[in-house]
Amino acid sequence: MLRDHPVGAAPLDVGILRNTVFPSLKLHSGLAVLTYAADRATDRLEIKNWLWPSGQGINAWWSAVGRHLVHGASLSSIWQSMNRTETLLLTGVTLWGGPLFYRVAERSLSRGHDDPRYEAGKSPAFWNKEFFTVYLPEAVFQTIISLPFTIPFRHQGIGTLLAPSPEWFNAAAVGLFSAGFALKVLADWQLSQFKRGDQDEKSVCKEGIWSLVRHPNYLGDALVHLSFPLLLYASGMLSSIERLGPLANYAFLRYIGGDRENEESQEARYLRNNPEKKLDLD
Numbered sequence: 001m002l003r004d005h006p007v008g009a010a011p012l013d014v015g016i017l018r019n020t021v022f023p024s025l026k027l028h029s030g031l032a033v034l035t036y037a038a039d040r041a042t043d044r045l046e047i048k049n050w051l052w053p054s055g056q057g058i059n060a061w062w063s064a065v066g067r068h069l070v071h072g073a074s075l076s077s078i079w080q081s082m083n084r085t086e087t088l089l090l091t092g093v094t095l096w097g098g099p100l101f102y103r104v105a106e107r108s109l110s111r112g113h114d115d116p117r118y119e120a121g122k123s124p125a126f127w128n129k130e131f132f133t134v135y136l137p138e139a140v141f142q143t144i145i146s147l148p149f150t151i152p153f154r155h156q157g158i159g160t161l162l163a164p165s166p167e168w169f170n171a172a173a174v175g176l177f178s179a180g181f182a183l184k185v186l187a188d189w190q191l192s193q194f195k196r197g198d199q200d201e202k203s204v205c206k207e208g209i210w211s212l213v214r215h216p217n218y219l220g221d222a223l224v225h226l227s228f229p230l231l232l233y234a235s236g237m238l239s240s241i242e243r244l245g246p247l248a249n250y251a252f253l254r255y256i257g258g259d260r261e262n263e264e265s266q267e268a269r270y271l272r273n274n275p276e277k278k279l280d281l282d
Contacts, residue, residue: 016241020154024059024146028139031055036135040127046115048135049104052142057097059146063153064090085235089149089228092177096224103188138257144248148228151242169234173227180223183209187216218253225249 031051039047064086068078082090108115187209194205209216225246232238 016151016155016239020063020147020151021143023154024063024143024150025139027059027062028055028142028146029136031058032131032135032139036131039130044108044114045118045122045130045134046108048138049115050101050108052138053097053100053104055139055142056146056149057093057101059142060090060093060149060153063150083235085231085237086152088174088231089152092224092228092231093149095181096221099185138252141248141252141256145225145245145252148225148232148242148245151239152232152237167234169230173231173234176223176230177227180220180225180227183220183223184217185220187220191217221253222246222250 032048035048035051039045064082065075065078069075079087113119190208190210191205194207194210213219229238229242229246232242
């Protein structure tokens with residue numbers, strides 16, 4: 001066997017911790033240290049946002065491919081050893097993370113300065129505490145979020161104990177991913193079109209799908225991550241701990257670094273600089 005997947009008998013056992021959780025946490029923590037150093041050197045906290053999609057993508061590809069390449073396996077043999085579900089998982093993570101990384105990096109580079117969300121909170125001692133209050137917690141969240149697309153490549157024993165679900169679950173998982181991905185793409189496109197017009201100076205985007213939900217791009221992201229454990233369930237490869245992935249992703253986007261962070265920043269900036277836009281936001 002090219003890949004070794006130790007068999008486990010419990011939803012969370014020592015094998016999963018040793019073979020998946022701890023290596024993932026080590027990887028994300030290491031990337032967080034490098035990103036923190038780059039952010040501190042440039043005095044731009046927003047570079048950490050580049051790590052959100054790229055770090056999870058790196059973890060998935062390392063778990064599925066990279067760790068075998070460094071031990072002498074060929075790329076073709078690694079790819080051929082993957083089953084259909086594993087191939088779909090790796091493809092899905094790449095499709096999610098690649099465009100998101102591009103959009104985040106493009107906005108950052110074109111802006112030329114730090115994200116307004118972070119500028120207001122900077123103080124003389126700002127960088128001395130940020131690693132422990134921002135970077136390290138985000139590394140923990142990324143570790144949990146990536147469980148559905150790292151455990152299948154490292155620890156498959158749990159899944160082999162479950163019977164595959166009806167085929168329509170596979171179709172539902174692919175459909176859920178497609179809906180979430182399309183929602184993200186359409187939301188970003190409509191927002192960019194809105195910002196190019198004159199209305200952006202006095203109002204917030206409430207056109208198209210932005211008229212249906214306040215943050216359609218975050219909703220799309222949540223649907224994408226929900227599709228991963230559903231795909232595993234359809235193939236009989238889902239363990240209980242993998243269900244934490246989409247829950248952690250939703251919790252982070254809703255209460256920590258997504259909706260809440262954006263809305264608090266917008267309310268403060270618009271109240272200070274653009275009262276008309278603040279009224280429209282309310």
